[in-house]
Amino acid sequence: MKTISRFEEVIGQSFDISSPYLLATALEQIKQEKENLLTELKDNSCIKVPIVGDFSAGKSSLLNSFIGRNSLLPVDITPETAVAYELYYSGDNEYVELYREGKKIDERPVDEIKKLSVKPGDIAKVFIASPKIQDLQNRGITLVDMPGIDSGIKEHNDAILHYITRGTAFILLVDVGQGSLRQSTLAFMTELSKYNLKPAVLISKVDKKPASELKDIKEYISFQATKAIGSDTFVGCISAHNNDINDFVQYLATIDTDKLISERFRARVVGYVNLQIACLSTQLDLANVNLQNIEEKIGQLEEEKARIAERLATTVAADKPEKSTQDILDDVSEELTAHSEEIAQMIVNKEGSDNIQALILNYIRPVIINSFKEEGEQYAASLNTVVDDATKTLQDTLKIEGNVIDNVMDSFHDEIAGGLSVAADFLINNPNIFMKAFGYILMFFGDKIPELIRFLFGKSKESIVLEMVQKINAEINPKIIEQLRKPIFELVVMQQTKIRENIQKNITNGLGHLQDTMRVAGAETSKEELDAKIANLQTAINQLKEFENKI
CATH class of the missing domain: 3.40.50.300 (P-loop containing nucleotide triphosphate hydrolases)
Incomplete structure (x- = not known):
């Protein structure tokens, strides 16, 4: 597998380049991401x-x-x-x-x-x-x-x-x-x-x-x-x-x-390399500015971490779990209504209940799965206001010359966006989680089919189909939606919790790395040592950027 081998090579070699210069928080984060990526590549090599x-x-x-x-x-x-x-x-x-x-x-x-x-x-x-x-x-x-x-x-x-x-x-x-x-x-x-x-x-x-x-x-x-x-x-x-x-x-x-494997993993590998570039670039930016009151600024960052954690716990996103649940159920309802005539035809033709239920699942399975992905992405985007607020606060309180904070938070924003994509796909990549929701549909609709066919006799097929469509839309579909409400709500809460946790982890890592960088930047060094450090960081960044052609 050429693609797997190439990605593994990029992951390993890029880490070898960046690790000698990474500070404690960033090193731990990037090392963990390296292990996660290599494991995923191994598990999905076929x-x-x-x-x-x-x-x-x-x-x-x-x-x-x-x-x-x-x-x-x-x-x-x-x-x-x-x-x-x-x-x-x-x-x-x-x-x-x-x-x-x-x-x-x-x-x-x-x-x-x-x-x-x-x-x-x-x-x-x-x-x-x-x-x-x-x-x-x-x-x-x-x-x-x-x-x-x-x-x-x-x-x-x-x-x-x-x-x-x-x-x-x-x-x-x-x-x-x-x-x-x-x-x-x-x-x-x-x-x-x-x-x-x-x-x-x-x-x-x-x-x-x-x-x-x-x-x-x-x-x-x-x-x-x-x-x-x-x-x-x-x-x-x-x-x-x-x-x-x-x-x-x-x-x-x-x-x-x-x-196929490249389409699946390329963005993740690119994001991994860019994360290393961002961490080294932060060090490079701060090495080129004159920092004052280092310990005070580090303390302010610690306060900001606590404030962000509190905001994440209390911020009401654009879509509460109840709203996201309803959006998903509305999508399901619309899909069921769009295909109610086909379902009615199958019932009138006395096809087996398994075939009818299979058809229903074929229609609503992708709706539920894709709706969860969309709702997860929207929820993640709505919480990005926390990141924007953190950027403004840091600019106002740290007062570091130049565009250092903007550059740090821009790269941090990209890192969070990549992590949120993974978090938003959490349920999609855990199929067992969806089985309970689909089980409600199977249990309910299978029991209702005999009830639906009781009034079929003595009427023309056209009128039977029409009545069946009306009965499905007026009585059956709404009951299916209500059967789904509880399991869908539970899944929405699970996904939103995962996204919040992911944002919290990324913000904590990012601000922790900024603290590490400030401590190092404020340490006493000779001009020769500082120049050597800047040169080494720039060389490593340039080498990492060259990996984009290999991914």
């Missing part, structure tokens, strides 16, 4: 490629054919026992690990894979001696055999939540016997596109159709897929039965893992 489809679409058979082990992954399990299986290379020692909510709870030889006691949302990591899996792993690709879309709505929902922020190359399998993409599959493709994920489509079991008929099916599915995601996508044909999986192999070859 792009997950989840393979999704209906329960009998042939996902496990495809992967078994690909690795040449027809009995490795379970193909005759019940929907209730379906979990996600991630494939890794292990050498001669083959085994499987079972994870629940991020913790390993079981490990067995790979031939005992069917004996695992699994629950919805579990992840099974399968380690096998497969050269093909080894080749993919060297390219930074991990294949994932997913529970079927129809394997049980909770099972599928829990699994999908785990990968929508991690998986960047979904593959959807559709049985050629269907002849087209089902509404639930199209809705899922549309949902993926809202996360900026572009799924590929593979038509399976193509040995069951003549070539002329297959051509028409492929053309129609390509048309459906393009309409669902708004752009052309890869559509191929496979037959695990005949070991004809060339289109699957061809698609895997098109995945640019370096590009």
Whole structure:
């Protein structure tokens, strides 16, 4: 993985350049950020490629054919026992690990894979001696055999939540016997596109159709897929039965893992280098001014830290938790209303409750997730008034000549903005947190479907659909919103708390570094020592700026 190696090199080399000159507070902060970044890069060194489809679409058979082990992954399990299986290379020692909510709870030889006691949302990591899996792993690709879309709505929902922020190359399998993409599959493709994920489509079991008929099916599915995601996508044909999986192999070859990882981490690595530049620049700025009353100014900074902490605890942001909660629920309500006719049609057509609930989740899952991200960013921006107020206070009280305070706080503002982006994504990157909220919808709507179909008899289909839409909008949607209010409110409070804590930590670090810098700047030094220090700082800053071309 060239990108991972390049980022690790930049992180390590930039720290080697800055660390000899960093003062205590900044050194501790940057060292911690270095460790966090390296850990994240290690944990995300592979792009997950989840393979999704209906329960009998042939996902496990495809992967078994690909690795040449027809009995490795379970193909005759019940929907209730379906979990996600991630494939890794292990050498001669083959085994499987079972994870629940991020913790390993079981490990067995790979031939005992069917004996695992699994629950919805579990992840099974399968380690096998497969050269093909080894080749993919060297390219930074991990294949994932997913529970079927129809394997049980909770099972599928829990699994999908785990990968929508991690998986960047979904593959959807559709049985050629269907002849087209089902509404639930199209809705899922549309949902993926809202996360900026572009799924590929593979038509399976193509040995069951003549070539002329297959051509028409492929053309129609390509048309459906393009309409669902708004752009052309890869559509191929496979037959695990005949070991004809060339289109699957061809698609895997098109995945640019370096590009995908760069898009995900580049901004973080740039921010890490810029933080080091900002810390050294603060020292350089203060080395060039004549500081008076150092201890008094350091004391004023200590008072400012306490004042900011108090302001953060008491400041009322633009959006209180109740307001953010309502904004998110309004977005959900609008989405449910926009699709109420489609939901009504499915109920009138007596489709299974799991399919109906799956469709509803396809619509509102991205709305909730993206709304949380937007609300988090708005909340963070509203609290930036604390930073602006701190800048003015420092200018008025410290009275340091030149633009030192402006420069310090400008760089500090950038640092906080980068940290707030991470904080605002806190819930998005912790999918288990959302499961409770979606569980309320499943429990409620599933119970209501029988009640909705009682009045279907003796009326025309058109009037039934119209009445169903009215009933959904007037009675069902408002009740879904109220069911969601409590869990959404709890999540909003959790996210806002995380953002406040992040601001507090960054402000404390920034002012602490400024205090350290003042102490050093006020120490007695000869002109020669000061000139040498300024030259060293400037050289280090210039070297750090050169890293931008390597990121």
